[in-house]
Amino acid sequence: MNKEDQKDSDLFEGYSRILTEFFERMNSWEQSVVSGTGVSLAQMHLIEVIGNRGELRMKELAGILGVTTGTLTVMAHRLEEKGYVSRSKDEQDKRSYFIRLTEQGVQEYRNHHHMHFHLIEGIVDALGEEEAEIFFSNLKKLQGSI
Amino acid sequence: MNKEDQKDSDLFEGYSRILTEFFERMNSWEQSVVSGTGVSLAQMHLIEVIGNRGELRMKELAGILGVTTGTLTVMAHRLEEKGYVSRSKDEQDKRSYFIRLTEQGVQEYRNHHHMHFHLIEGIVDALGEEEAEIFFSNLKKLQGSI
DNA sequence: AAATAAAGTTTGACTGTCAAGCTAATTCCC
DNA sequence: GGGAATTAGCTTGACAGTCAAACTTTATTT
Structure with missing residues (x-):
């Protein structure tokens, strides 16, 4: 893996975490919103x-x-x-x-x-x-x- | 509802649809990715x-x-x-x-x-x-x- | 008219989920 | 130190969501 690829790898790693976290937060937001209803x-x-x-x-x-x-x-x-x-x-x-x-x-x-x-x-x-x-x-x- | 509020309303309506759609796509992406595994x-x-x-x-x-x-x-x-x-x-x-x-x-x-x-x-x-x-x-x- | 296809239902099996009650270990406080 | 309260995890009973497969009824094709 050359230097450029390594840079991408770390960057994408960070992006991946951000996206995952966003997704999880949306999920629990939706869950909490729904849990007051029938x-x-x-x-x-x-x-x-x-x-x-x-x-x-x-x-x-x-x-x-x-x-x-x-x-x-x-x-x-x-x-x-x-x-x-x-x-x-x-x-x-x-x-x-x-x-x-x-x-x-x-x-x-x-x-x-x-x-x-x-x-x-x-x-x-x-x-x-x-x-x-x-x-x-x-x-x-x-x-x-x- | 005044004109400004109406504008926001339509705009936010659109945003809401975009976010919902994104969320749904992510969900089915995740589902499809997982469905090749055990x-x-x-x-x-x-x-x-x-x-x-x-x-x-x-x-x-x-x-x-x-x-x-x-x-x-x-x-x-x-x-x-x-x-x-x-x-x-x-x-x-x-x-x-x-x-x-x-x-x-x-x-x-x-x-x-x-x-x-x-x-x-x-x-x-x-x-x-x-x-x-x-x-x-x-x-x-x-x-x-x- | 018979064969094929399509829409929806039913059923059996399994996963995910919680609440509530249980056991065993730990911590708190007198 | 010893009893009371707390904590970690387990078990069980009840349900929702899910699919695949077999089924019924209606429509389409040939």
């Missing part, structure tokens, strides 16, 4: 996706969440029992169901969304408006390479 | 922590991972059975155990670490060296506010 993290994620995109077919939702339809079936049933989502048959394709948020589900979605908004405020505060803009534009740029 | 994501995380910090007491490790000692006991047993970690009594405090990586555990840690390194290379490539430096320094700055 739903788990995975359940909140489901609610968020429907909240963002509106009514979806089970298959589509499973794809977005990255789980099998079997997994989704049981999650959906639990959330249905708790009153956050409701489902209805697609009259066009009778194999298919639509899943959407109930009033209670929308409420939960709004609360959660509000917490995200606060988080963003904190970030913009910490970096300043100009730096924040650069930061988020870089974050966006990265979405191709991760 | 260990789960949570197990890899445990291996990573010991790999970074070296031998630890069960209590300390549970604290770092953010789980109860009960949870850790069962995870550690499973990883012990699979041959990734080993444990030994602390001769000073006989209630306590040290947990460390076996040779196989170290191997798994190195492989995973290597994947992280690649990820960082990808990021630096995508942003360019100067921008990358700014990006990571901002990421670091945020660790106080999340």
Whole structure:
């Protein structure tokens, strides 16, 4: 390993730690935000996706969440029992169901969304408006390479 | 809501989506990286922590991972059975155990670490060296506010 | 019309998780 | 020193999340 490579190695090592730490902090932030509500993290994620995109077919939702339809079936049933989502048959394709948020589900979605908004405020505060803009534009740029 | 607030609202909305998307991509990157190995994501995380910090007491490790000692006991047993970690009594405090990586555990840690390194290379490539430096320094700055 | 494919469900197995109650060792305080 | 309180870890019971595989019902293809 030559001098240049060694330099990169140490630098990248540091970057790696920063990214890992950031990721872990985000995880526990999300966890702590969710732990005041009646739903788990995975359940909140489901609610968020429907909240963002509106009514979806089970298959589509499973794809977005990255789980099998079997997994989704049981999650959906639990959330249905708790009153956050409701489902209805697609009259066009009778194999298919639509899943959407109930009033209670929308409420939960709004609360959660509000917490995200606060988080963003904190970030913009910490970096300043100009730096924040650069930061988020870089974050966006990265979405191709991760 | 006045005009300024409205502007922030839309802007922050966009930022929020970028951050959420980044977070989700990182999650599935991590998931996909782990899914070629013999260990789960949570197990890899445990291996990573010991790999970074070296031998630890069960209590300390549970604290770092953010789980109860009960949870850790069962995870550690499973990883012990699979041959990734080993444990030994602390001769000073006989209630306590040290947990460390076996040779196989170290191997798994190195492989995973290597994947992280690649990820960082990808990021630096995508942003360019100067921008990358700014990006990571901002990421670091945020660790106080999340 | 029969064969094939697709959407969703069910079930069995396993991991991750916590809370609560347990044992054994340590520390604190009288 | 000796009893009380604390601490480290373990065990167990209960559940959520997860997948794969087998299944049912409906749609599509040939």
